[in-house]
Amino acid sequence: MSTFIPSRFAGVGVIVTGAGSGIGKATAVRLLDEGATVVAVDISSERLAQLPQTYGRQLVPVTADVATEFGIDLVMAAAGGKIDALVNNAGIMDGFLAPSEVDDATWDRVFAVNVKAPMRLTRAVLPMMIAAGAGSIVNVASEGGLRGSCAGVAYTSSKHALIGYTRSTAVFHRGQGIRCNAVAPGGVRTNVDGAFRSDLARQVLGPLLAATVPKLAEPEQIAATILFLLSDDASYINGAVVACDSGWSAV
Numbered sequence: 001m002s003t004f005i006p007s008r009f010a011g012v013g014v015i016v017t018g019a020g021s022g023i024g025k026a027t028a029v030r031l032l033d034e035g036a037t038v039v040a041v042d043i044s045s046e047r048l049a050q051l052p053q054t055y056g057r058q059l060v061p062v063t064a065d066v067a068t069e070f071g072i073d074l075v076m077a078a079a080g081g082k083i084d085a086l087v088n089n090a091g092i093m094d095g096f097l098a099p100s101e102v103d104d105a106t107w108d109r110v111f112a113v114n115v116k117a118p119m120r121l122t123r124a125v126l127p128m129m130i131a132a133g134a135g136s137i138v139n140v141a142s143e144g145g146l147r148g149s150c151a152g153v154a155y156t157s158s159k160h161a162l163i164g165y166t167r168s169t170a171v172f173h174r175g176q177g178i179r180c181n182a183v184a185p186g187g188v189r190t191n192v193d194g195a196f197r198s199d200l201a202r203q204v205l206g207p208l209l210a211a212t213v214p215k216l217a218e219p220e221q222i223a224a225t226i227l228f229l230l231s232d233d234a235s236y237i238n239g240a241v242v243a244c245d246s247g248w249s250a251v
């Protein structure tokens, strides 16, 4: 589908969250193939165990819940002293619950995983990047961060927040050689829980989605965009939100 660039990330240390499945897995595998050392983080040890075992010390699997402080500590301990790049990819859906339906538990968990975890992990890696005078961060947002019609209120709000967080980070730290960008995927063929827990969403969003959603992407198509944003080819791109959605956001 796309051409590997051998050694593009040779010697580069990258943390990828949600690396056991979907977009995170495709990103981790391609980074490994292109020479990076990858701290591959997932809450599911079973999923991490299914990553190819052919990369030796390049692959550092870490089972951790990034929504907890303890989980962030585990990741940073495994990362050691040198991290050049971070992909905040782990994210969860919200059952498409509407504002009139959303419960506190759903709201809090979605924000803990989709917003607070990227904030904490970014805060943890920034001192290393600042000391090095270089670093690249990619946050995996969503079409849901660009519009109000493709998820429930918690997910939509969380991905809008993640985009704001991306822009703020880009501005505050650009003078220190650090870039922070977001990718906004449309629909992607992964294990994400896309089940509707809302009849209202089915009625209101169903027709909008049916009319506008393009063919699903493969996770590797999103990974290719993430690697571009991480790479030096994107050296002048900072604070950008790159829609990777076959034109959905242009409709």
Ligand code: NAD
Residues within 6 Å of the ligand: 017, 018, 019, 020, 021, 022, 023, 024, 041, 042, 043, 044, 047, 064, 065, 066, 067, 089, 090, 091, 092, 093, 113, 140, 141, 142, 143, 144, 184, 185, 186, 187, 188, 189, 190, 191, 192, 193
């Ligand atoms: P996925 O469910 O296939 O993979 C997500 C991985 O993250 C899973 O392996 C899961 O175990 C892990 N994870 C979840 N919570 C975690 C936690 N607290 N700590 C550590 N790991 C955790 O989903 P995906 O579609 O690949 O999603 C990746 C990202 O892409 C998410 O941020 C999602 O919001 C975003 N996204 C997905 C789509 C889509 O259509 N699939 C569209 C737009 C954006």
